[in-house]
Amino acid sequence: MAENRAILYAYWLSSCSWRVRAALHFKGIPFEERSIDIVKTNQQKTEQFRAINPAQKVPALVIDNVTLVESMAIVQYLEDTHPEPALTPKTPVLRARMRELCEVVVSGIQPLQNIGLRSHFDTTEQYTKFTKYWTDRGLKTLEDLLQKSAGKYCVGDQITLADLCLVPQLYNAVTRHALDISKYPTVSKLYESLLKENVFKETHPESVKSKM
Amino acid sequence: MAENRAILYAYWLSSCSWRVRAALHFKGIPFEERSIDIVKTNQQKTEQFRAINPAQKVPALVIDNVTLVESMAIVQYLEDTHPEPALTPKTPVLRARMRELCEVVVSGIQPLQNIGLRSHFDTTEQYTKFTKYWTDRGLKTLEDLLQKSAGKYCVGDQITLADLCLVPQLYNAVTRHALDISKYPTVSKLYESLLKENVFKETHPESVKSKM
Numbered sequence: 001m002a003e004n005r006a007i008l009y010a011y012w013l014s015s016c017s018w019r020v021r022a023a024l025h026f027k028g029i030p031f032e033e034r035s036i037d038i039v040k041t042n043q044q045k046t047e048q049f050r051a052i053n054p055a056q057k058v059p060a061l062v063i064d065n066v067t068l069v070e071s072m073a074i075v076q077y078l079e080d081t082h083p084e085p086a087l088t089p090k091t092p093v094l095r096a097r098m099r100e101l102c103e104v105v106v107s108g109i110q111p112l113q114n115i116g117l118r119s120h121f122d123t124t125e126q127y128t129k130f131t132k133y134w135t136d137r138g139l140k141t142l143e144d145l146l147q148k149s150a151g152k153y154c155v156g157d158q159i160t161l162a163d164l165c166l167v168p169q170l171y172n173a174v175t176r177h178a179l180d181i182s183k184y185p186t187v188s189k190l191y192e193s194l195l196k197e198n199v200f201k202e203t204h205p206e207s208v209k210s211k212m
Numbered sequence: 213m214a215e216n217r218a219i220l221y222a223y224w225l226s227s228c229s230w231r232v233r234a235a236l237h238f239k240g241i242p243f244e245e246r247s248i249d250i251v252k253t254n255q256q257k258t259e260q261f262r263a264i265n266p267a268q269k270v271p272a273l274v275i276d277n278v279t280l281v282e283s284m285a286i287v288q289y290l291e292d293t294h295p296e297p298a299l300t301p302k303t304p305v306l307r308a309r310m311r312e313l314c315e316v317v318v319s320g321i322q323p324l325q326n327i328g329l330r331s332h333f334d335t336t337e338q339y340t341k342f343t344k345y346w347t348d349r350g351l352k353t354l355e356d357l358l359q360k361s362a363g364k365y366c367v368g369d370q371i372t373l374a375d376l377c378l379v380p381q382l383y384n385a386v387t388r389h390a391l392d393i394s395k396y397p398t399v400s401k402l403y404e405s406l407l408k409e410n411v412f413k414e415t416h417p418e419s420v421k422s423k424m
Contacts, residue, residue: 054356055316066305069357072319073311080304092292093278099285103318104267107284111323120342130332144266145281 006031006063009052011038012208015110015168016071017059021203022164023075027082029063035212039115072106075161087161094156097149101142101162105169109138113177128177135173142166143184150186152193159199167194171205218243218275221264223250224420227322227380228283229271233415234376235287239294241275247424251327284318287373299373306368309361313354313374317381321350325389340389347385354378355396362398364405371411379406383417 008024008031010017024031036043036058043049044056053060053069060069064081068074079087089095112134121127149155154162170191173179181188194200201207220236220243222229236243248255248270255261256268265272265281272281276293280286291299301307324346333339361367366374382403385391393400406412413419 055320055353064305066308068308068312070312070315070319072315073308076311077304077308080307092289093276095292096278096280096285096289099288100280100282103282103284106315107282107319107323108267111319120345133332141267 004030006061008033009036009049009058009060009062010034010208011036011058012205012212014038014058015172016057018168018171018203018205019071019164020059020061020074020078021208022167022199023078023087023161024061025203026087026159026164026199027078027085029078029082031061031063033208072102072161075164079161087159087164089155089158089160094149097145098155098160098162100145101149101154102165104138104141104145105165108141109135109169112138113172132177132179135169135177135179138169139173139179139181139184139187143187146186146190150190154190159194159197163190163194167191167200216242218273220245221248221261221270221272221274222246223248223270224417224424226250226270227384228269230380230383230415230417231283231376232271232273232286232290233420234379234411235290235299235373236273237415238299238371238376238411239290239297241290241294243273243275245420284314284373287376291373299371299376301367301370301372306361309357310367310372310374312357313361313366314377316350316353316357317377320353321347321381324350325384344389344391347381347389347391350381351385351391351393351396351399355399358398358402362402366402371406371409375402375406379403379412 006024006029008020010021010033012035021033036049038044038058044058050056052067055069059071059074060067061074068077089098113131118127121130146154151157153159154166170181170187174181181191218236218241220232222233222245224247233245248261250256250270256270262268264279267281271283271286272279273286280289301310325343330339333342358366363369365371366378382393385393393403
């Protein structure tokens with residue numbers, strides 16, 4: 001029934017929204033996506049949306065009669081409540097390897113290239129220089145860390161939360177920041193393979209946009 | 213035996229180091245702290261430390277014959293391998309509430325006030341304005357979110373990972389950024405109570421510094 005579907009408040013180009021959209025798709029959880037335009041009309045700043053997320057950011061997910069915010073809190077809630085198919089490895093060390101990679105993206109790259117930072121710089125050039133520096137530095141760290149964990153995907157041969165963080169961030173790096181990721185061979189190879197997986201094809205921003 | 217103790221590479225003033233130091237203390241895991249001076253002598257940039265953490269950041273933890281990096285990956289590894297005393301609530305919704313708070317600090321505040329950003333701004337004034345804006349915005353979000361979860365601590369009456377994120381970030385906000393946190397009554401009250409808890413008294417930067 002439609003009433004029982006989860007509601008994802010998201011923006012098609014938002015990397016944090018993509019993490020949650022991919023987790024919902026991977027686990028086969030029925031959901032309806034409602035677009036919050038954070039770029040042109042600033043819908044995240046309305047009082048209506050503030051009631052959903054006081055931080056006035058996407059994504060937010062209404063599920064099981066609760067409203068959850070912060071993408072990493074949401075995807076881990078989905079993992080807790082819908083453990084299969086799993087998005088986390090079985091051993092503590094592999095889970096730590098996965099979380100190291102997630103954190104490099106979540107705290108090391110994403111906040112420092114966010115579109116919300118633009119107005120804090122005098123010129124677009126300053127903003128671009130800043131975002132490119134931190135994205136590039138994060139990608140270098142990912143390349144190093146992946147030597148310890150990568151298989152077919154970021155951690156061995158299982159799609160995990162690390163892949164859900166990596167793909168959207170690389171899409172940003174390549175399309176929005178026009179970064180050359182070929183100097184990071186492991187990162188590049190994983191990105192190319194992962195984009196062919198259904199979970200990323202079906203939840204890709206371009207796919208979401210085409211249905212809007 | 214000394215050889216079996218975990219080794220924490222950390223800096224006394226680093227908020228991310230404090231998260232891990234507090235988790236180790238809370239769980240009663242024996243550890244030795246080795247100081248990496250990230251401010252005066254840039255020890256994190258040496259080749260020796262790069263072998264420990266390719267991201268050249270603190271903290272890093274050597275435990276169970278593996279080297280782990282990224283504070284949130286480390287504290288969750290400790291929670292996985294030493295589940296008692298617990299630092300996470302028992303229900304999925306409360307765990308999500310905890311993680312929402314963690315994420316506001318970990319991705320919403322900490323990266324945007326990090327000392328490493330200073331060199332990216334022309335003047336100290338620009339850097340200060342930027343860091344204060346994002347810290348203040350994050351604290352406002354925390355104040356809002358805490359209305360749903362706070363009890364004696366951030367999530368009910370149990371010390372959790374959210375408290376381990378909150379206290380070090382507030383210490384930075386108050387001491388380094390000289391922010392007035394009294395306009396956030398829930399945040400302020402929690403900070404004051406938490407600082408009286410042994411886990412934060414024993415692992416406080418001033419306590420670490422006094423032993424150096």
